[in-house]
Amino acid sequence: xxxxxxxxxxxxxxSLITLVSLAVFIGLAALIPVPADSxxxxxxxxxxxxxxxxxxxxxxxxxxxxxxxxxxxxxxxxAFGALAAAAVTSPIVIPIEGAISQFPxxxxxxxxxxLSISLIQEVLKVAMVRYVVLGTDEFDRHPDGxxxxxxxxxxxxxxxxxxxxxxxxxxxxxxxxxxAVDNALVHGALGAVSGYYLGRVKIxxxxxGWMAQGLGIVTLLNGVYQVLRDELSSRLAFNPWYSLGAAxxxxxxxxxxxFAVFRRALLRARGDLTTVSLQAHARSLEMPWDIHLRYxxxxxxxxxxxxxxxLGTGIAVRGRAVVYDGEExxxxxxxxxxxxxxxxxxxxxxxxxxxxxxxxxxxxAVTNEKLRSEAPLDFLVVERLARIEQQDPFYTQLSRxxxxxxxxxxxxxxxxxxxxxxxxxxxxxxxxxxxVLVGTRLYIFRYEAERGTFEEVLPRYxxxxxxxxxxxxxxx
Numbered sequence: 360x361x362x363x364x365x366x367x368x369x370x371x372x373x374s375l376i377t378l379v380s381l382a383v384f385i386g387l388a389a390l391i392p393v394p395a396d397s398x399x400x401x402x403x404x405x406x407x408x409x410x411x412x413x414x415x416x417x418x419x420x421x422x423x424x425x426x427x428x429x430x431x432x433x434x435x436x437x438a439f440g441a442l443a444a445a446a447v448t449s450p451i452v453i454p455i456e457g458a459i460s461q462f463p464x465x466x467x468x469x470x471x472x473x474l475s476i477s478l479i480q481e482v483l484k485v486a487m488v489r490y491v492v493l494g495t496d497e498f499d500r501h502p503d504g505x506x507x508x509x510x511x512x513x514x515x516x517x518x519x520x521x522x523x524x525x526x527x528x529x530x531x532x533x534x535x536x537x538x539a540v541d542n543a544l545v546h547g548a549l550g551a552v553s554g555y556y557l558g559r560v561k562i563x564x565x566x567x568g569w570m571a572q573g574l575g576i577v578t579l580l581n582g583v584y585q586v587l588r589d590e591l592s593s594r595l596a597f598n599p600w601y602s603l604g605a606a607x608x609x610x611x612x613x614x615x616x617x618f619a620v621f622r623r624a625l626l627r628a629r630g631d632l633t634t635v636s637l638q639a640h641a642r643s644l645e646m647p648w649d650i651h652l653r654y655x656x657x658x659x660x661x662x663x664x665x666x667x668x669x670l671g672t673g674i675a676v677r678g679r680a681v682v683y684d685g686e687e688x689x690x691x692x693x694x695x696x697x698x699x700x701x702x703x704x705x706x707x708x709x710x711x712x713x714x715x716x717x718x719x720x721x722x723x724a725v726t727n728e729k730l731r732s733e734a735p736l737d738f739l740v741v742e743r744l745a746r747i748e749q750q751d752p753f754y755t756q757l758s759r760x761x762x763x764x765x766x767x768x769x770x771x772x773x774x775x776x777x778x779x780x781x782x783x784x785x786x787x788x789x790x791x792x793x794x795v796l797v798g799t800r801l802y803i804f805r806y807e808a809e810r811g812t813f814e815e816v817l818p819r820y821x822x823x824x825x826x827x828x829x830x831x832x833x834x835x
Contacts, residue, residue, distance in 0.1 A: 377418040381540050384410055388536030400525065407535045408520035411543035412437075412513040428503060432492055433510045439491050440514025440550070443483035447515075448522045452479060455669035457815075460712075465590070471672055473582030478665035480515070481578045484546070485553040486658050487511040493561060494651075501558045508554015509547050516542035525811070545584055549577040560654065567653050574661060683708060688727055689830040690802065692823050698723070712816065721808035721816045723823060727800050736796040737761065740771050743794075753778040763793070765804070766827050770795045776810065789813040793824060798834015 388407065416437070446452070459471045488507045492498050498507065520539040556573025559565045681696045688706045698710040710723040730739070740759075748754050754777045763770040771794045779788045790807035804827070806820035 377414060380414045381411060384414065385536045385540060403535065404521040404524035407524055407539045408517045411520075411536075411539045412517045412547070415543045415547045416510060416513050428506050429497055432495070432497055433506065436487060436491050436507050436510040437514035437517075439487040440484060440511035441518045442514075443487055443511070444515040444518035444522075446483060447480055448518065452476070452669070453815075454673060458669070458673040458675075460589075465586070469582060469586045471668065472586055473578055475665050475669040475672065477578045477581035477585060478661055479669075480546075481549065481553065481574060481581055482658050482662045482665065484508070484511045484515050484550050485557060485574065485577075487514075488554055488557055489654060489658065493557065498558070498561065501555070501562060504554035504556070504558025504561075505551045506554070508557065509551040511554070512546040512548070512550020513543060515550065516546040519546070541588070545581070549581055552577050567657065570654055570657050574657065683725075688725070689833040690725070690727075691826075691828040691830060692725070693826040694723060694823055695819055721812065722806070723820060724805045725802070726805070727802045730799050730801060733799070736769050736771055736794060736801075739796070739801055740773065740794050744773065751777055757789075765793065765795045765802075765824055766829050768795050768797050768829065791817075791820065795827075797829055800834055802829075802833075 391403065416433075455475050459468055459475070462468050462471065485508070488504070488511050492507050497503065516539075519542045520535070523538050524535045553573060556565075556569065559573075560570055681694055681700075683690075683692050683694060683700070687702050687708060694700070694710050695712070698712050701709045701711070706727050708725045712721040744756060748756075755775060757774040757776060759774075760772040763772055772791060773794070774789070774791045776787060776789045778785050787810045788807050789810045790805060790813075793804040795802040795804070804820075804824060806817065808816050
């Protein structure tokens with residue numbers, strides 16, 4: 360009884376220390392300036408991704424002081440969890456997220472996210488525990504599954520954070536730190552839940568239904584969190600604190616249950632509970648081969664289902680677009696159906712991808728202006744760029760391409776970068792403008808996004824340009 364009380368007190372003290380440590384980490388990140396070069400960005404990514412994972416892993420690891428897991432095995436599972444995340448951030452999986460965002464219905468996006476992205480993530484995380492450590496003699500108690508599952512989830516979260524920082528090279532450290540804590544809390548907690556279920560399968564001889572139940576629970580929670588985070592951030596002034604709040608609530612609910620299970624598992628392992636039979640202890644030493652095969656079949660089957668759902672989603676939204684029919688200006692073009700459109704009375708159309716993350720939402724805009732006098736297109740572009748550079752000292756022209764055409768009219772393309780002010784600090788924005796001279800009017804087709812995500816959305820801008828059709832009166 361005294362040991363149980365001592366263990367309960369230890370968990371609460373450790374929980375408080377962990378939360379304070381994460382808060383201090385976020386506070387320190389807020390003091391870090393935005394890196395000026397690529398080496399600084401890499402160092403920032405390493406710092407932001409590794410520290411929260413070590414804090415969260417240290418909390419659980421130090422609880423199991425009676426028979427701690429070998430550090431080499433924990434590190435190996437962590438490394439393989441990171442490797443699994445590298446697969447998730449590959450060009451094979453990332454397009455699935457973009458395809459899902461094309462659906463305007465929230466329930467549809469939630470269902471597709473659960474059955475594809477979330478299922479892929481959770482299968483890969485638990486597979487790392489299954490194939491790296493489950494068959495070893497070290498995996499012989501209920502708490503072991505929680506520790507190893509947590510390690511896999513935190514390795515997974517580490518790479519996701521590093522990928523976010525490297526791709527969003529203009530991100531401010533505070534936003535990166537919040538994303539790092541998000542990933543560590545959510546993927547660490549869900550990985551630990553998967554590890555608990557895996558431990559029950561090996562030690563208590565649970566069957567296929569129990570395996571599927573564990574995978575289903577973590578996949579559902581993963582999907583709800585991802586969609587909730589996207590919805591909270593789907594506004595022009597993205598506030599990363601919303602995402603942290605969602606992650607904290609999910610981690611708090613999952614963690615409360617997990618802590619109770621972990622404490623009970625520790626007491627059971629120490630002999631303070633009499634619910635473990637000799638038969639169950641015997642199972643903990645060697646997992647029957649038929650259970651291995653069933654678990655493999657479950658993981659492979661779930662992964663195949665997720666990939667098929669992702670492939671089907673991509674096929675369903677391929678070419679899915681809406682036609683702008685020229686109400687504000689005499690020009691037609693096609694744009695992604697998921698993008699929000701805003702029109703202005705002065706002949707301006709703005710499209711924004713409100714489902715995208717980051718501080719600066721990708722924007723496609725079409726404007727036109729009446730020319731006071733006839734002038735060559737190159738002269739008009741040079742004059743306009745000179746005005747912009749004079750007004751914005753952070754504006755930098757990257758390239759200029761002449762000799763182009765849009766719907767048969769002469770065009771010039773200019774790529775550039777500048778620093779934009781957002782609700783949470785500065786962000787480096789990259790953009791491209793295509794100037795088209797039609798009679799006495801200058802049409803400007805503009806696309807802007809954060810530097811790290813610019814290339815991902817650029818094909819949509821190219822498709823918009825190819826679909827442009829100027830109507831009668833476009834040059835008047």
